[in-house]
Amino acid sequence: MGKFIVNGGNKLSGEVSVFGAKNSVLPILASTVISGNKSTILNIPDLRDVEIMEKILTSLGCSVERIDKIIWVDSKPINQIKIPEELVREMRSSIILMGAMLARCGEVIVSYPGGCEIGPRPIDLHLKALKELGAEIEESHGFLHCKTNGLKGCDIQLDYPSVGATENTILAAVTAEGTTIIRNAAREPEIIDLQYYLNKAGAKVSGAGTSVVTIEGVKNLHDVTHNIIPDRIVAGTYMAAAAITEGEVIIKNVIIDHLQAIIAKLKEAGALIYYDNNSIKVVGPKKINSIEMLQTLPYPGFPTDMQAQMMALLSIASGTSIITETIFENRFKHAEELARMGAKIKTFGKVAVIKGVKELTGAKTTAKDLRGGAALVLAGLVAKGTTEVENIYHIERGYENLHLSLQDIGADIKKID
Template sequence: MDILHIVGQQRLEGTVSISGSKQSAIPCLAAALLTDQTVVLEGVPEIGDVATMIEILETLGAVVTRQGDMVTIDPSRVESMPLTGAETRKLRGSIYLMSVLAARFKQGVVGLPGGYAIGPRPIDLHIKALERLGVSVRNEQGVHYMRVDRLVGNRIYLDLPSFGATISALLVAVFAEGTTVIENAAYDPEVIDVSTMLTNMGASVKGAGTDEIRIKGVSQLSGCRHTLIPDRMEAGTFLTMGAALGRVTVDNVIPLHLESVIQKLERYGALIEATDDSVTATFQEAKPVDIRVFHYGGFPSDLQPVISAALLQAKGASIVVDKLYPQRFRHVQELRRLNARITHEDASIIIRGGETLLGTEIEAPDPRGGAALVLAGLLASGETTLHHAEVLDQSYERFDQKLKELGALVWRETI
């Protein structure tokens, strides 16, 4: 277990270079197995979830090498091995291997994907999408057995604009005969990123970034070189810290991807300045803000815990609603240990800010909740010790070091 020590009431100031997107890296690594030729991904963050995905690829027979942020995948010896081990249970993104194995090998065995307990994340949308394309899926005690006689394009309507289900459908549709239309598709930037990679490999994908994606199936894909987009969740985390604690610039970002976050931080009272590839957030005042989480275009669920921590210093009441992932409030009980006044009911919390936060011992429930607790510790007086700080490494690259470069007085110990 790692413990992160945080000395509170320190001003943050400086520039953070944002890593490549975790949400793109996981499906792009999976997509690399759709060919037998070498794939090179650049901008791949060195985080725990990516390491787990690479382990799974290696289990299937891929040869994976890393040089800095460049990952090279040789999938020529990949076989459809059963994936029922601990790795798939640790990573939600392992679900994409269902699509990849079905598309390339016409069969596969994949255990129920894992991830953090942030609320119901059923995979029924994924399975329904695969079945519409000709994949037979049988579930036996949490293990999914897939068989394909023939992949045929079809119309797929998603009941929700699910990012994961959209990606799962894409990864199979590229090999389905004829044309596939995904309706009510997610239009997150990472969907565009994965679609761009698939197009570079020879797929025909049109409409990514809208709610209707059309895929014309091909018989094979080739290798490619692809650079991931920046991680908007990491960028939003550090922007929120700047808005609450000083002046922070996030570099290597696409400001358009951060628009919903920027607007809330401006209402919070921060000064926001943007260039073509950077955004700066400067603390001016802290005002209450209501947050309602929604799919892309709305405020992201991943950043709900972080902005909740920032709202602790805004005098008055703020309401935060997250019906997408209603259990993503496990950080709340830890914030209360710091003297935060928060009422939690169902999928919402009411934050009564302006109370003096007092450093104490707290525990990180997951990466985003952990980042929120770090921010709260920086706002608090005295020293805060964050237990299980290693969970931060699942989603954030060099999180402690980047904080130190901004002037935070933090250090980690392993016990």
């Protein structure tokens, strides 16, 4: 499983670069199956989730080659419609292959997805949208068998601005007959990146980044080369690491617009933040301010994927902070692990009350999910003594060599396999 050993007390300083966004590369890799052509994807992060998506594409018959940060996918030789159950259960994002495979093959068999256990994440919205486009879906024995005689564009009103449902619908609609309009669409930057990729390949998608996305169906897509946007959550994690350690860190290769909600809350906590076109400098405060209310919301609100890291930061703030988690029901598992380190946190359903303490102390902890694991590493950076973070395979699903990047800016952290 592997673990991180963190010796706290070092102020971080220096420069660190951000790699491609996990939540962008996965739907784009899924979308490569639509065209039956060749895709060259640049700025690929070295993550477990990306490896799983590569294996899924290979299992379907695609030719997949990877060298360093570049992946080449030739989806012409696809010869399977069933996605291996063991791979789907490892990664929730695999569900967006439903839309892409329906567009390409008119049929797909997939099991219910896995991923981090952070509460119910029903795929009802995905299924409802695909049915409206003309898919027939049978559910039995934990599997979904989706097929269509031809998808047709329509108006789709999402009950909630789900990122995955928005992406799945876009992928299914790219080659559907007629025009599809998605209302109450998710507005995340990763959806804009998906639109860029698809349009480079010849699709006609517009409105990504707004609540109304329009897809005019086209018959064919062509070869494409695309560069993945930087990961805003990884950038936010490094920003929080600088703040929690009283550090001074420059984070390079970022898109400032994507970080505004995180910037606002870190400033509220007392951090000084400076930025230009594609880099941001964070200077941590000597005294971290409590935050009266932090509420996670769909983009452009504060991201749920940064909630755990902010909880670690606020655990040593002066005063009491309140976090409300509105996206996922079971995303406070890291609270009990932070408590092992001396944090005073009480959770009540979707609300966490954090009473800041003067210092955290090192302890043996376990990463229960991806972002919660990152939060434990941040806490370890500032804790007195040594912190062990076990089950780091969760962390490696979303952070490329986190320990090495932190070492480069002065952290005392090592990985033990």
